[in-house]
Amino acid sequence: MLRVLVADDQDLFRGGFALILNAAQDITVVGEAANGAEAIAKAVELKPDLVLMDIRMPGVDGVEATAEVVRRTPAKVLVLTMYDVDEYVYDALRAGASGFLLKDVRRDDLIQAVRLVAAGQALLAPAITRRLIEEFVGRGRARPRLRQRLGDLTDREMDTLRLLGRGRSNAEIAAELVVTEHTVKTHVSNLLTKLGLRDRAQAVVFAYESGLIVPGDSP
Known part of the structure; x- marks a missing residue:
């Protein structure tokens, strides 16, 4: 059973993602977090296999939270964003995220993404992700x-x-x-x-x- 922590500052998204994931037979949502600081604390406490992390949250944002979760736990981090081009996505990948999804992801694609990332795959196949990676690293030498x-x-x-x-x-x-x-x-x-x-x-x-x-x- 895959153990997932859902971190999002919006109740509607957080509850919706938890509902979708709990409906899968092999996934259980072990906790929810409304901000980055809470995500870090609960990841350390609950030891999930994966954290579904919103990137834009007040206080400690998803980038900083990702870095801390990766540093302090073995959990994988799958980042969520509202935008297909978001500068914070670059920083999240550098911080240790294993991939990202847009928040309008289809139900089945969300479940499959969680399975893939938890199994050690990187969610980097879509062309948009490759483009973001290239733009990110292309900015530096x-x-x-x-x-x-x-x-x-x-x-x-x-x-x-x-x-x-x-x-x-x-x-x-x-x-x-x-x-x-x-x-x-x-x-x-x-x-x-x-x-x-x-x-x-x-x-x-x-x-x-x-x-x-x-x-x-x-x-």
Whole structure:
């Protein structure tokens, strides 16, 4: 059973999301939070598998709350926003969020997103998410110290990271590299460990911020 904490300052959204998620047989909402500070406290207390985090909240916002939840608990964070282009989304991903959804998400897509992120997948497949990531990292220059860390990766792990940065699934990476999906999973696990990253979302951001991928380049 997946344990979820819902954090949103609007009662209507918070209650609606909780109702939808509780209707799924494999998900239970263990708590609700009306602001970032409460989200942090309840994440530490209740130890959910995932926090569904509104990004714009009074006081401690979703970005700061995400960073604290990621630092203090093993929970994944799935960010919610009203806007398809929101500068805070960039900061939330850098803070450790594993993806984000628009608040007008369909019921079934919300449930599936929670399952995927809780299982360690990054919600980065939609084109809009890739565009946001590219705009985010494109605003800054590559960081030399991050680039140096790429030296710890094997050639295959580097190839895997490039394809991750392009939003490829394990199956698509396997097809391009002509290996099995099991081999791809091994490469992903190894590169995450070597680079000290939590999940695929952070790997995508790292690929851009290190300069391994330059926004706008052809795949």
